[in-house]
Amino acid sequence: MSRLPLKPLDEALAELLVQAAPLAGSETVDLFGADGRVLLQAAVSELQVPPQDNSAMDGYALRCADVPAPGAVLPVSQRIPAGSVGTALAAGTAARIFTGAPVPEGADVVVMQEDCEALEDGRVRVQVLPTPGRNIRRAGEDIALGAQVLAAGTRLDPAALGLAASIGLARLPVARRPRLALFSTGDELVMPGAVPPAAMRPGAIYNSNRFFLRALAERLGCEVTDFGIVPDRLDATQDVLREASREHDVILTSGGVSVGEEDHVKPAVQALGSLNLWMVAMKPGKPFAYGRIDGAHFMGLPGNPVSSLITFMVLVRPFLLRLQGVADVAPQSVAATAAFDWPRADKRREFLRARLNAAGELELFANQGSGVLTSTVWGDGLIDTPPGQSIARGDRVRFLPFAELLS
Template sequence: MSHAVDPCAKPGLIHPNDALPKLLEQVTPLSRTERLPINNALDHVLAEDITSSINLPPFDNSAMDGYAFRFNELSTQSAETNFTLVGTAFAGHPFDDDIPSGGCIRIMTGAQVPASLDTVQMQELTEANDNVISITAPKRTGVNVRKQGEEASIGQVILTKGTKIGAAELGVLATLGVAEVTVYSKVKVAFFSTGDELQPVGTELKAGQIYDSNRYSIQGLLTKSQVEWIDLGIIEDNPESIKQAFIEASSQADLVLTSGGVSVGDADYVKQVLNEVGEITFWRLAMKPGKPFAMGKLGDAIFCGLPGNPVASMVTFYQLVQPIINKMKNLPHSDPLKVNAKLTHAIKRKPGRVEFQRGILTRNHNGELEVSTTGAQGSGMLTSMSVANCFIHIAIDQGEINAGETVIVEPFSGALS
């Protein structure tokens, strides 16, 4: 649904729901690939389909410890049938001898079921008296037997191109006997902060100066995004320094991020320099926090200019930059998980911008989801992000919200665990 003409939006402000598709239209997924052993492939994205060269399972095998026998040799006169034990099959050590009529074998979980047998009864439903095994009849043939190829067959595509490789996928690849895979190379992201007031941590602050926190937050977000990042530090607020930083960043990276310098102040030179060395799409978003946001091109690299306020920088990363990175990584776009929760206290606000308030999501004694804000919501109050485990989404036309009303919440990773 388009929100571009929402009457609550301030003139010149674009709804973030309209901005995101426009951002993604400018992004081309990376085509660089590399061949990696599977033990180095975690969190990469497959650049090829993985086809099975074997059947899974590769042979009929037992789903549990018990006894294997022929189903058609069960007695029709009683609930139990006596079989003669003739041997044992272990996982990796099949029983290869002939099995006479009325014979059975002891079989362990994962062991191959001999071709002449078709059913396994669990150990708990049997009784052993020397070599005589009394088996309670199962309801059907083939019980507790994993059939050859029931999970996958030779030639079947098991993992498709574009699949992100997690722990389960590593196990699947190993199960198939795949030692190496072709994956897309990691996205390279260069980033720096701008602002003469910013100082590196570990130095003494002078009047009017603050420590640069945004680069550390951005570094953490990029690390969690499984990209290769390049930290170019703090760049002073003058056009030539910013120009050289852009040239250096774009020569090394697929994506360039800046923090600060994209508002309308006299010393905000990012937009000016971008117009000289690249192309820029500049938006003022109907979004709180995070109104000033810039995107463009620097040579072959994508550029995103985040707001200088620490919370606004993180919010715009979550809502706008992360989807860009995912598309560059060849991952399909998916909306973040959102859940409904009951607000524990009133929120006072004026309509006009989509708001992402920092919240604390919990379960009450009835198991229902409840959410409260972290308190003051200033865009410079980074401690609110540290306390929060979710965003509370507030619609552009929403006014005051009363305690007990249901709100939409976007949990951070692990918030519901």
């Protein structure tokens, strides 16, 4: 039986992203419910931040000209806490001021209280020679009036929510959540809790994929419908695919997309719709599939847990983000030094589980098998190894942290 050549990973990802047109529809949500959502319209500031020149320190606002040398003593003419506005500063005086309070007109420096001595008669001794502008936050130095503070397509995180709040926004327009249908195939699969380990029948395994795939999809903003475990039958697989395609944007499956006699997902998709991509030149994760069933995208992942996890991180994650309008979906990588030898170059692009040691170098998990899920908990991320490339101790490699891939 002849087979088509494996699709290079970069080509496969590019083809997927072309298909990932942003979903129609939106909603406006409260900031407290916006974490992880994707901003649909740019956020523009209707004020400047800070609104006025204000003090960066607790201390004394004064004129530099009134302190010609350290040790100068000035009367304290006013007290300005945060939230209050003082009066114009009289020449030859100082104002007691607190962090965030507007700097009074006439003052050109704030001297922090640690460099001053409050005297019992209500005066202050300035023990340093001040320089103009010190400890003053200028109006608009953070955000100018009319500035765009968040671009459309931004995936909102806690810092972005704080920034939106700082310009007075209480609600934000966001892309609607993708509706994702999830199921696993395999008569060998058993749900944790259904059968105790001692009573597991020969050949049975617990379904781990269902848990991490659902968690990952929900982290990426999806509304997940879990169809559970589907029996290894073509008719059963077609029934679930047909039902899932009616009300979901994406159908995500685990298992059944390889070439075995009991792998029914691929022929079921072909019978109901189209299969546009199958078999990618990556390790682990070769039997990845993409197609369409009516209006739903179909994405089929391998059944081996590490293969399923890595194909999700590398291929499904950017696809789901692009559906929500995120422009830059590539994970941030870092260059790191290998503290190991890997002489077994593969024809496919290979993702090796590794972690950073105390010296900041990468150690390799001993068993890189596609069923060894412990490697993904032990590791900090993946070494992205080009096809045909071996690794020698001391080589610089491209490292993809799990903090990027699992967020």
